[in-house]
Amino acid sequence: MKSTSKSSKTVLDPRTKMLLAVTIASVLIGGGSGGIMNIIRPALVLVPLLLFCISGKWKSAAIYAAAYLCAFAGELFLVPVTTGFMNFMIVACCGMFARFMPGIAMGSYLVNTTTVSEFMAAMERMHLPQKLSIPLSVMFRFFPTVGEEYGAIGDAMRMRGIRFGGGKPGKMLEYRMVPLMVSCVKIGEELSASALTRGLGAPIHRTNICKIGIRPYDLAAMLLCVVSIIFLLIDKFSVI
Amino acid sequence: MINLKDIQFFYTGASEASGLKQINLHIKRGETVLLCGESGCGKTTLTRLINGLIPHFYEGTLTGEVMICGKRISDTPLYDLAKTVGSVFQNPRSQFFNVDTTSELAFGCENLGMNEEEVLSRIDRTAEALSLNPLLGRSIFELSGGEKQKIACGSVGTLGPDIIVLDEPTSNLDILGINDLKSIISKWKIQGKTILIAEHRLYFMQGLADRVLYMKNGEIREEYTGVQFYEKPSSFFRERGLRISALAKLGKKKVCPVPEQKVLTVENLEFSYSKAKKLIDIPRVELPEAGIIAIIGHNGAGKTTFVRSLCGLLKKDKSILKYNESTLKARKRLDSCYMVMQDVNHQLFTESVLDEVLLSMKKEDRENAEKILDSLELLAFKDHHPMALSGGQKQRVAVAQALASGRDIIVFDEPTSGLDLRHMEKVAECIRQLRQQGKTVFIVTHDPELILSCCTHILHIKKGRAEGSYLLNEAGKKRMMDFFCL
Numbered sequence: 001m002k003s004t005s006k007s008s009k010t011v012l013d014p015r016t017k018m019l020l021a022v023t024i025a026s027v028l029i030g031g032g033s034g035g036i037m038n039i040i041r042p043a044l045v046l047v048p049l050l051l052f053c054i055s056g057k058w059k060s061a062a063i064y065a066a067a068y069l070c071a072f073a074g075e076l077f078l079v080p081v082t083t084g085f086m087n088f089m090i091v092a093c094c095g096m097f098a099r100f101m102p103g104i105a106m107g108s109y110l111v112n113t114t115t116v117s118e119f120m121a122a123m124e125r126m127h128l129p130q131k132l133s134i135p136l137s138v139m140f141r142f143f144p145t146v147g148e149e150y151g152a153i154g155d156a157m158r159m160r161g162i163r164f165g166g167g168k169p170g171k172m173l174e175y176r177m178v179p180l181m182v183s184c185v186k187i188g189e190e191l192s193a194s195a196l197t198r199g200l201g202a203p204i205h206r207t208n209i210c211k212i213g214i215r216p217y218d219l220a221a222m223l224l225c226v227v228s229i230i231f232l233l234i235d236k237f238s239v240i
Numbered sequence: 241m242i243n244l245k246d247i248q249f250f251y252t253g254a255s256e257a258s259g260l261k262q263i264n265l266h267i268k269r270g271e272t273v274l275l276c277g278e279s280g281c282g283k284t285t286l287t288r289l290i291n292g293l294i295p296h297f298y299e300g301t302l303t304g305e306v307m308i309c310g311k312r313i314s315d316t317p318l319y320d321l322a323k324t325v326g327s328v329f330q331n332p333r334s335q336f337f338n339v340d341t342t343s344e345l346a347f348g349c350e351n352l353g354m355n356e357e358e359v360l361s362r363i364d365r366t367a368e369a370l371s372l373n374p375l376l377g378r379s380i381f382e383l384s385g386g387e388k389q390k391i392a393c394g395s396v397g398t399l400g401p402d403i404i405v406l407d408e409p410t411s412n413l414d415i416l417g418i419n420d421l422k423s424i425i426s427k428w429k430i431q432g433k434t435i436l437i438a439e440h441r442l443y444f445m446q447g448l449a450d451r452v453l454y455m456k457n458g459e460i461r462e463e464y465t466g467v468q469f470y471e472k473p474s475s476f477f478r479e480r481g482l483r484i485s486a487l488a489k490l491g492k493k494k495v496c497p498v499p500e501q502k503v504l505t506v507e508n509l510e511f512s513y514s515k516a517k518k519l520i521d522i523p524r525v526e527l528p529e530a531g532i533i534a535i536i537g538h539n540g541a542g543k544t545t546f547v548r549s550l551c552g553l554l555k556k557d558k559s560i561l562k563y564n565e566s567t568l569k570a571r572k573r574l575d576s577c578y579m580v581m582q583d584v585n586h587q588l589f590t591e592s593v594l595d596e597v598l599l600s601m602k603k604e605d606r607e608n609a610e611k612i613l614d615s616l617e618l619l620a621f622k623d624h625h626p627m628a629l630s631g632g633q634k635q636r637v638a639v640a641q642a643l644a645s646g647r648d649i650i651v652f653d654e655p656t657s658g659l660d661l662r663h664m665e666k667v668a669e670c671i672r673q674l675r676q677q678g679k680t681v682f683i684v685t686h687d688p689e690l691i692l693s694c695c696t697h698i699l700h701i702k703k704g705r706a707e708g709s710y711l712l713n714e715a716g717k718k719r720m721m722d723f724f725c726l
Contacts, residue, residue, distance in 0.1 A: 117343035141337060144381065149586070155553050156587035158574060160600060160641065175589035182627055183585050187334040194335035197291050197327040198395065199351035202319035209346045209359050 011054060014122035016218040017110045020047060023225040025103030031232045040228050047224070048105035055113060064105045071097035116141050121208040134201065138191070142184070149183050150176075241434050242267040242290060242403065247304035249285060249294060259300070260285050260458045267436065269402070272429055274445050274466070275438040277455035278481040278660045283438035286455070287407045290436060291327040292318050308403065322348060326396030330408040330658065332388035341378045341391050348399040359398075366397040369431075370424050384539040386417020393424045404428055406437040410444065411658035414539045414686045415724055418444050440660050442477075443486050446470045454480060481662045484689055487725050493692045497713035502529040504563035504680060509549055511557065520545045520704040527697060527709065529563050532671055532681045534691045534712075536723060537701035543684045546701060547651045550682065551577040563680070564648070577649040578642035582657065584634045587641070588626040593618055596626055596637050600644040612643050616670065632663050639670060643677075650674055651682040656690045668693035688724045692717070 012020075024044045031037055045068065052061035074094035082090055114122075119140050123133040153176060157163070162175055243266050250259035260282045267273055275283045288294040295302050296318050306313040309324055329335045338344040345366065349359040367373050372394045375387055383391065389409055396404060406425075410418050422444045428435060429448060439445065449466040464472075470485055474492075477485055484490055509522040520542040527533050535543050548554050550561065552573035561568045568576060581587055590596050597609040613619045616636045621629060626637050635655060642650045652671065656664045664687070671694045674681050685691060691698070691712070698720050700708040710716045 115340055115343060116338045117340070117346070141339065144339060145333075152581065152583065152586045155548075155579075156581065157589075158553065159551060159578060160587070160589075160645070161575065162589075162599075178589055179586050183583065186585075190329065190331055190334035191337065193293055193297055194327070194329055195337045195347075196297060196318045197293065197322060197325070198337075198348035198399065199319040199322035200337070200347075202322075202351055202353070204353040207350050207353055207355060207359065209350065209356050210343065 011215075011217050012051070012221060013212050013214055013218045014110075014114045014118050015126060015212075016214070016221050017106075017114065018122070019225050020221055021103065021106040021110050023228050024048070024106045025100075027228045027232045028099050028102055030236070032235055035235070036231050037235060040231055043224065044228060045102050047221075048102055048109055051109050052105075055109075057109075057112075060105075060108070060112075064101070068098065068101055071101065111140070111143055114140075115210065117208060117210045118212055120206070121210055121212050124206055124208060125212070130201065130203075130206075138188070141191070142188070145187055146180070146184060149180055149187075153179050241269040241271075241309060242436070243305075243307040244289065245305045245307075247289065247302070247306065249289065249300055249302045249304075251285075251298065251300040254300075258282075258285075258458075260289075262459055263304070265453075265460065267434060269434055270429075270432045272425075272435040272448055272450045272466075273437070274442070274449035274452045274469075275436065275455060276440070276442060276452060276482055279440075279663060281455040282458040283455055284407050285458075287327075287405045287436060287438050289313070290403070291325045291405045292316065292321045293327075319351065322352065322401070323399055324401050325403045325405060326399055326401035328389070328392050328396055328404070328406040328409050330411050332385050332392060332412055335392050336380050336388070339380050341372075341380060341383070342376050344380065344391055344395050345372075345376075345398050347395055352399070362398045362400070366394050369427060370394050370397055384414075384417065385412045386414060386420055386539060389413060389417060390420055390424065393421070397428075401433075403434045403436070406435070406439075408439055408658055409437070410439065410441050412654075416538055422448070440483050440658060442483055446486060454482075456480075478661070481660055483661050483664075487688065487721070490688055490692055491717075491721060493717075495692060495712050495714065495717050497711055497716075498531070498696050502564075503527065504529040504561070506550070507560045507562065509546070509557075509559035511545055511549065511554055518704055520549070520701075522546070522701075522704075522706045525699065525706045525709055527680075527699060528711075529680055530675060530678055531696040532675050532683065532694055533697045533699055534695040534720075535682060535684045535699045535701060536686075536691070536720065537707070541701045542704040543701050544653070545704075547579060547653060547682060547684055550649065551579045551651060553579075575645075576647055577651060578645065578647040579651040579653060580635060580638040580642065580655060582654040584631070584638050585627070587638055588634060591625060592623050593626055593629070593637055593640075594622040597640050597644045600641040602645070609644060612640050615643075615673070616640050632659070632666060635667065636670060639674070643674075647679075649680045649682070651684070653684045654686070655683065656685065656687045661689075664690055665693060688721065691720065 024047060027044055028041065049061055049065055052064060071094045074090055075098060078090050079087065116137055120133065120137045123136065157175060162172065244263050247263035248261055258280060263286065275286060277283055288298060289306050290308065292313050294300065295314055336344055337347055342363065345363045346359050349362055367376060370390065370393060372390060375391060380388060409421055413421065425435060425448055452464045452466060452469040453460050454462040474489055503526045505524060505526050506522060507524045509520060510518060511520045512518045535546060537543050549557050549559055550573065552570045554570065557570035559570065561573055588596060590599055593613065594609060597612060598604045601609065610619060610622065613622055616639060618633065618636055618640060621633065626634060629637065655667050668690055671681050683695065695712055698710050698712055698716060699706065700723065710719060
């Protein structure tokens with residue numbers, strides 16, 4: 001979650017980022033291969049990498065590139081030379097990974113480079129009703145908090161000697177989730193109370209001091225999205 | 241300004257004891273009113289009546305009438321009240337809607353649809369008035385508790401409400417944070433705001449509170465002017481279960497120094513996130529084994545890093561702990577130290593109190609587990625769900641976990657934040673018992689009253705270094721009080 005409002009290196013409008021995330025996820029997961037898709041897929045895969053680089057997140061960029069290359073190489077070289085169960089496992093792992101990874105990377109870019117305030121402004125501009133925009137922004141606000149709580153609970157588990165290989169893998173999840181849920185509910189309640197006393201949910205047009213807007217880069221990115229989606233649809237419905 | 245008539249309130253699904261009975265209260269414009277009383281006396285509930293969270297957010301049965309500036313609260317939606325009543329809450333972590341400070345200051349104004357110039361000029365004015373300029377444009381995750389609470393005050397201030405309600409705002413603050421909050425409250429008082437504050441810490445409101453209300457069992461039992469209240473003798477506060485009214489009074493409290501024989505040493509403790517700045521740098525410090533060691537210092541000094549290292553929770557930690565003729569590296573310490581966390585909910589995993597204790601044992605031993613629970617007055621609750629217990633009971637369940645797992649070193653992280661006198665003394669008693677069982681106890685705390693109730697030794701951490709490590713005798717007490725009184 002981006003949390004400072006200093007002039008940032010992000011170039012895209014939150015709406016563009018959301019559209020990109022949706023497009024990348026749906027085209028890569030839902031789309032086939034062959035034909036024009038051989039151009040669109042790599043283009044979309046490169047988008048998160050490019051964005052990470054532009055905003056100076058070199059570490060994320062490197063991790064993403066390495067992980068994707070591994071999955072891709074696995075699919076390319078290991079699949080033809082293995083058989084049976086191994087083959088199945090490699091196809092499943094690498095295939096899934098190569099398809100899901102770019103969408104996840106784009107999602108993390110979205111969350112990491114957008115402030116809550118920008119996110120709310122973007123939804124306001126899209127004329128989403130408050131019934132939808134408020135819960136969504138609360139959810140958006142919640143990611144880093146859940147992360148913090150998760151870390152604290154992890155400490156508690158390590159201290160009690162509940163570690164991987166400690167015998168009860170099924171219980172691990174329960175021990176992690178129960179306190180996490182309890183504290184998230186509590187924080188959520190306090191957060192709502194504090195926001196409501198400051199007028200959230202007033203039935204008037206909400207203003208916003210952060211500046212968002214569609215610029216040339218956004219148009220280019222949106223064009224890429226639209227083209228990809230059109231080809232995805234053609235790919236799905238025309239060739240039956 | 242504020243008028244409460246024949247109020248009676250009970251939360252839905254809660255026992256009648258937790259509600260309010262027979263509240264009649266009139267607060268004049270510009271008055272500063274302090275609400276005090278033991279935990280569960282109804283202070284927080286009363287503040288919620290005034291900021292409208294009751295009946296609009298928390299459900300329950302309400303009779304009587306609350307009028308604020310001529311408006312009936314039950315007929316006024318929360319967003320209309322936002323301009324009149326501002327609220328600052330207890331937990332600085334959970335009252336920010338945004339994660340950057342400037343947006344947070346703008347938040348209330350944006351919700352009410354003010355235009356951009358108006359919002360920006362209000363932020364400027366508020367930041368100027370409350371000296372928030374150095375905090376603008378920052379991430380809230382980088383701020384200390386005190387700084388967060390200042391931003392919380394600021395985001396209330398931008399809306400310019402006439403009434404400000406604060407619900408235990410100092411619970412999570414250190415001495416610097418409390419001083420900052422005090423100066424904000426006095427600025428508001430000068431601006432003529434009407435202020436209602438519910439608090440356990442009373443000393444910092446001396447000279448600010450015009451009127452003090454003492455509550456018990458959901459009723460306003462006693463009423464004093466600020467001057468009368470702060471002139472009362474210590475026994476007055478003790479009888480009512482209230483915290484000390486002036487830090488200076490703590491000076492009279494006796495300390496009984498204990499001879500320190502065996503020592504425990506921490507060596508080679510060094511930790512940083514980046515190369516530039518070391519979070520903590522303690523080459524060697526000697527502490528008494530089987531003592532109760534208070535770790536004091538300002539927020540961000542490295543207290544938490546110190547105890548996390550002690551418990552083996554820090555990554556890439558090269559430090560060494562020597563005690564009882566054994567030398568422990570970080571990883572080993574996971575099995576010999578135990579921390580009772582500030583938010584104890586993080587360490588309760590199971591469905592019953594007894595299960596919590598059994599889970600911590602290397603070999604499940606029901607009899608011993610029950611013995612441990614008995615020693616902590618928890619046996620009657622052994623089949624209860626840990627999450628259904630009160631805060632103090634949860635804390636003792638965590639202590640029971642530590643005892644069951646046979647740890648020698650037990651760390652408490654801020655065990656008394658937001659506790660009244662009676663609960664604080666219970667914690668102190670529990671800690672003293674641990675020492676009698678031969679445990680070494682570390683307490684990270686901002687609470688001098690707790691320190692004088694049970695500690696034997698002080699470790700003062702300043703900017704990542706061990707500034708002082710001294711026995712809590714008369715001289716030590718003076719040195720400690722100098723830190724807390726600044």
